[in-house]
Amino acid sequence: MSIYVGNLSYEVNQDDLSEVFAEYGTVKRVHIPSDRETGRVRGFAFVEMASDAEEDKAIETLDGAEWMDRALKVNKAKPREDNRSGGGRRNNRF
Structure with a gap:
């Protein structure tokens, strides 16, 4: 499983997140998605830890914690929805 970490500073990097989460296991x-066009960090990340127990401890402690002048949103990551099929603007005729 993976942990979703939201409301991150745009200055965050993988080393920063690894250091914080290493306190819990x-x-x-660590994966920090960036915008395809600008390359700018999107303000959230995913962290995988060695065990569910370590992830649970990190989530319990860090959710709502203040870090880099922001209140973190930390929870279990949900499976990605595939919303790339059909219905998109490129398929519509104007």
Whole structure:
């Protein structure tokens, strides 16, 4: 499973997040999505830890915590919805 971390500063990097989450266990992976056009960080990230227990401890402690002048939103990541099929503007005729 993975942890969703929201309301991040646009200045955040992988090392910053790894350091914070390492206090709660082994960090396996950090992914910080960026905007395709601008390359700017999008303000959220995903963190994978070695065990569910470590993830639960990090979520419990960090959700709502103040970090880099922002109140973090931390919870279990939900599976990604595939909304790329059909109905998009490119399929419509104007």
